[in-house]
Amino acid sequence: MKNINRLFLMVFSLVFITSCDKDFDEMNVSKTAATAIDPAFILNRAVLNSSFQTAQLVYEIGIVQQIVTPNSGVLTGANYNQDNRASTQGNWQNYYRNVIRNTKDVIAQASGDPARTNLVSMARILQANAFMVLTDTYGNIPYSEGGDGYNTQIFFPSYDTQESIYPKIIQELQEASAALSASGRVERADVLFGGDVEKWRKFGYSLMLRAGMRLSEVSPATAQSTVAAAFNGGVILTNDNNAFIRHDANYANPMGNTLNSTEAANFYLAKPFVDALQSTNDPRLSAIAIRYVGATSGPTQVVEVGSNAAADQIGMPLGHDNGTVTGAAEADGLASFYDYSQVDRRRMAKLGSPAFLVTAAQTNLLLAEARVRGWITSGTAAQYFAAGISAHMDQLATFDAASAVAAPDRDSYVAANPLGAGTELEQINTQYWIASFLNGPEAFANFRRSGFPALSPNPFPGREVTFINRLTYPNSEISVNTEQVNAAIAAQGADDLETKVWWDK
Structure with a gap:
């Protein structure tokens, strides 16, 4: 009898266990959690992370002598002209991890959907901007295989030379800008331009203009043809088309957050x-x-x-x-x-301050230089020069109403500072330096390209270099991707602050 009872209990237990296991996998799947993310939201993450990081206060903005700190430790950088790899890695980590990884994911997900061609083009334009910042900062970088670890498991990407990268960036911008279609799907979730393809197109061609001007000293013919094509495509000429990232208390401006807290x-x-x-x-x-x-x-x-x-x-x-x-x-x-x-951290560097990627001020000033060089034939250099200055003064009101420049003051300044014969390039690029305030990567890049403004070397007695020409590769990259980094260094020059990038002549 005991054996029968024991057998009955075993059979009952097996039935109970089997019934409990029935549909167990379905029971443990959330009915409310998202199983897929619209790639438009992934693009938004890339947009927000394209904002300028705190490390640029330590290096780029200090290199161009706009903001400086007397303090050392984690703040060592352009203030002493010394290498501090805790900060030189800032652009590398942010753009590869938080921008390019996401833009590549958007392109991979949306490329197979004919209705999302605009989204793909938007991702290509933003990605080109990220790669331009990276190569301008470091020189040779992973481009062809850069950021592919997430989608294709390329964990040790090879490095491309900057000379080979720039034509590809220009091609990406030209193709993506041209592919945007007003008749296509409107990506209304887009936080940069609300899906406005004409604004995205102007953004793309303005970046192409910037890329063309980067080559002014190393490949004038390519620079001229690129600038002309970008200009004909249509660039940002007025502030209502500016490409800028909006911030608030939840998505704070990184530099504003720093300047209103630990580093105030x-x-x-x-x-x-x-x-x-x-x-x-x-x-x-x-x-x-x-x-x-x-x-x-x-x-x-x-x-x-x-x-x-x-x-x-x-x-x-x-x-x-x-x-x-x-x-x-x-x-x-x-x-x-x-x-x-x-x-002023209560006006210009607030938590909610915008971060301007490309502006009418910058574009007009580049066109002024292009006109001086004879690379475009429409308008006059003086007109573009005045328009660039005026646009930047008007742009300041976007930071805060208390930062607005009064129209009479703006007009008086423009009238008193016309473009003069024989000093055009210095005047234009000095104004570009001012108009790029708080955009560290662009101010640093254009200063090296143009040589203006004519800044004196940092006189710090313990400086490692006279001028900083590039930032050094991250220690993490050197230790993990050693073979590829060493090949890049062999091709480009020493991994220090003095080595120049390809277009810097």
Whole structure:
């Protein structure tokens, strides 16, 4: 009897277990979790991550002598002209991991759907921008196989030379811009332009214009044909077509977030930048700057002592650490180095401040140079020059209403600073430097290409190089993709701050 009961219990248990296992896999699948993501949302992630990162305060914006810090440690970089790979890796990690990986995913998912051709073109344009930033920053980089680890499991990508990359970037921009169709699906989820294909087209051709101008010193013929094709395609000429990333408290501007938190009292407007604006009575200085008069510490940088008046602004001289900068401040008649001018973090560098990728100001100024060179025949260089300056002054209101430049002040400045014969390239590219404020990669790239403004070397006694010409490869890349990195270094030159990228002549 005991055996029968035991057998019955075993049979019952097996039946119970079997019944419990029935449809078990279906029971453990969420009925509400997403099983697929619309690639338009993946593109949005790439757009948001195209914003300028905090590391650019340490390097690019400091290299072009617009913002500087006297502090060392994690902030060591352009302030001392020294290599700090904790920061030189910033563009590499952000653009490969957070932009290109996502744009390649969008292209892979949407390419098979004829209704999403506009989305594919948008992803190609944004990806071209990312690759341009990367190659301008480092020189030779993984391009053909770059960012393919996610989709094709290429984990040790080979490096392409910059000379071979640029024609491919230009081709991508030309093809993608031309392929955008007003009759195609409107990608309304797009956070950059709301799916407006004409604005995307102008963005693409404006990037193509930028890429063409990059080649002005190494391949003038290619530069000319590229610039002409971009101009004929239609570029950004007015601020309503500007390509900029919108931020808010949830999606904060990375540099604004830094300048309003841990580094609020550590970064200052550099003397060359402040002096350049003051010397021409540029109304943009009061729109950009604030000086906390008499401040002796970070906590004393309060609104009550803040002045936006151009006459009150004093830029921090280069070449100092946090020991010697005290003497510099005393020589300038200041209470401390906290008394130097800063970018106004309550107007220009807020959490919600926009990040401008390509603007009418930049494009008009590039066209002014192209007209001087005879690469386009429409309009005059003087007209494009004036339009570029005016566009940037008007653009400042997008940061904050309190940063708006009054129209009479704008017009007076433009009238008092016309394009002069014999100094056109210097004037145009100095204005481009001003118009690219807070766009570190572009200001750094155009400064190297053009040689303007004529900045003096950073005089810091412990500097490693006279001028920084490129940023160094990440240690993580060197340790993991060693063979390919070594091949790139052998082709390009030493992996240091002095080696020049291909187009930098």
